[in-house]
Amino acid sequence: MTTPVADGGAAKAANAELVARLERLPVTRRLLLIRVIIGSATFFDAYTVLVIAFAMPQLVDAWNLNAAEVGLILSAGYLGQLVGALLFGALAERIGRLNTLLITIVLFVAMDIACLFAWNGTSMMAFRFVQGIGTGGEVPVASAYINEFIGARKRGRFFLLYEVIFPAGLMFAGIAGYFLVPLYGWQSLFIVGIVPALLTIPLRRLMPESPRWLAAKGRHAEADAVVRRLEEDAVRQGLELPEPAARPADARATVRSDWRELFKGVYRKRTLMIWALWICAYMINNGLVTWLPTLYKQVFKLPLETSLAYGWITSGVGVVASVICALLIDRVGRKRWYAAAFLVATIPLLLLTALGATTATQVVVLAPLAYAILQTISFSLYLYSAELYPTRLRAIGTGFGSAWLRAGSSIGPIMVGWIVADLGVRYVFAAFAAVALIGGLVTMFFAIETKGRVLEELSP
Template sequence: MERDVLDEINQHKMSRYQWFVIVVCVCLNIIDGFDVMVMAFTAPSVSAEWSLSGAQIGLLLSAGLFGMAAGSIFLAPLADKIGRRLLILICLVIAGLSMLACAFVQSHTMLAALRFVTGIGVGGILASSNVLASEYANSRWRSLAVSLMSTGYGIGATLGGILSLALIQHLGWRSIFMAGGFTTIAMLLMSLWLLPESLDYLFAKRPKQALEKVNAVMQRMGLETLSTLSQYEKKQQNKGGDIARLFQGQQGFQTICLWAAFFLVMFGFYFVMSWTPKILISMGMSPQQGVSTGILISIGGIFGAAIIGLLASRMKIFHALSLFLGLTAVCVFLFVAVSSQVSVALMVGLLLGTLINGCVAGLYSISPTIYDAEIRSRGVGYAIGFGRIGAILSPTVAGIFLDQGVAPATLYAYYGVVFIVAIFVILMLGNAFYRRQSLPKEAVGHA
């Protein structure tokens, strides 16, 4: 009887090597957090040097997000064809070189173009590393493993803030991009040395030397090696391209729900991250207090991702995420109400950061489990890319509401409703997922 290695890994205790691979993926995700925030930290200095208008600054802030959406949608799916590892290495080259090039630009249009290119690389890294972490974890700790990746965002954002304070005053804004570029190249070298290929990919696609690569990984995990490569049972036998397979049968409903959840959560997340400091300052806080609240929200994210992962090891991830979404909505409703009391607002801000980042981490945990190995990177990449569209639209929609005279408290209430709607979407997705899991494999293959 042939061994089912992937099922064996699912049931086996997590080895130190598996946790090590997940730590490498967390380090990859730090690049995402740094890249998203680096333009926000350097924007005042860039604006001062080139006398930029608000619209021009907005273009610089949005270019990276547009690139990340493009990378998730168009680049990440290639990981299902060429492998997670190779795609990550290619994206690290793209992100590293374009970050370094940002330090030498002489116009805001060239900077915006390079920010878009950097975003493409980061979008591919995020989706592929998310899938890789999921595939190296066992069934019990998978949600925690992928959630821990989201701590990288908070770490990257915090490091970006610290570097900005330390370097911009003495070396100028270009030094931040130089630091980011060299860090990304260092991560490329580390990944070349340490990052393994996904076992799911090796079994599904059987590239050259697949057996040797599988056995090398299994030895590091403390598992008995194989004499021949096990047959991988394809769950999808339907004809059609990879895109069509995302929407076949019950898979289609799950894909639509996942895209909707990513859009809603990212829509609310980027409103909180982008507008909170500015709105609090306009409501009477000092600039230092407003920025401090924004930093606390980022710091809270480091804890939120870990907490939802631990919670998911005790209960279904869909229920854990729904709980986080509900508490986030409550916090959003409360936040503006307590803004006049600075100490209370700071505490609520920390709690809001913990919860809202936990929501994003929960979505990242769910997304790889929805799809089979042959289309996993495509499915996750498209979902994250669709979420990035919500991220791009959110700050603009908030600005339009504020320009129309909508009070901050009312605006926060609108965004609180977004998280409530997301609860219903996640619960529908969870019901569909567990219903599909309960079907015989033959029925799933033809669903």
């Protein structure tokens, strides 16, 4: 690898010119292709995360698993994702976004194949842990990669129309489980998960490395070649290509990555703030989406088919809300949207508390409403996280932040189980309302607005 360029007028000027050229680029067919390819990987990442839940009913009978073993298998993937988010975020700063993405895809596909041949609960738990390392690393690195191609004015919409594929992937896991498992068995779900192996071909052949990362490493000739190719695409397609407006570049743009900088200067407050948002959003939403079908069946005594159908309502409205957010967030702004969403979500949660959550109708109307509102935060935090850090910290900062996604995802279901057992259903929603209120207050007092601002201006 080329040695990073130290402080110097030439490096600063080259970096400023590169950023100006990237910022004026229109959305070309090549950029759309990049979004499709990376989006496909993220779709199967989401599928892989949830698919074990739909294989588990057959595995319990086949391997005589008890409740503790089931819990360990389900948790193994999340623990692996925590490790992967930390590991691959740091690796992406060293070897590049594209090389790291290839490793994550190969890893979670290889472990998908291994899961096909799992012979007991222990082997499945081990394979799922290693697979989680790959899936946990893919999304934060992909988020950093896509953000670094798009100008400030179009970044939110372009990125979130990619990120909406994640909740769609979660829904696909449920569809595959419903149709495939009864006919072909649990192994069929993991066969579907092998499809992303095909993505390694276009990743290598059609996708360039992030020009911002290349420039940060002092590889200006390679970065220039990538941007020049994108400019030529725009010209061939007859798209407007304004003159680049160079802004002064900070000398720190080309210094070596150091994770400790996440907790220094302006980045300390940003790091702690984004961690709080990850925890609050995912504690509520994962608590809701994983427990609602069980609550419908066990608490309200609904038939299994009805309980599953009601659970689908929650996932479906979440996808719709995500699309709306993707289309509007560049107009509204991140800080304003997140503060409003957290605070508005407390309303249906408090209504359920006041009503007592005594009927399934109350829950199926109000709980999915709260979930949908908060889903606009949880699915878009990858966008916001990547905007808070400079190129030298973007992948590792996003990875560290999303590691708290896994923590919140684990805490939510545990909290629901404890509250239902000891206090009753209504207090689940009271607790979630309190968490949403905390998230709203943290956003109001500590978040920064990133709408329409160049990445290098936001983060020196």
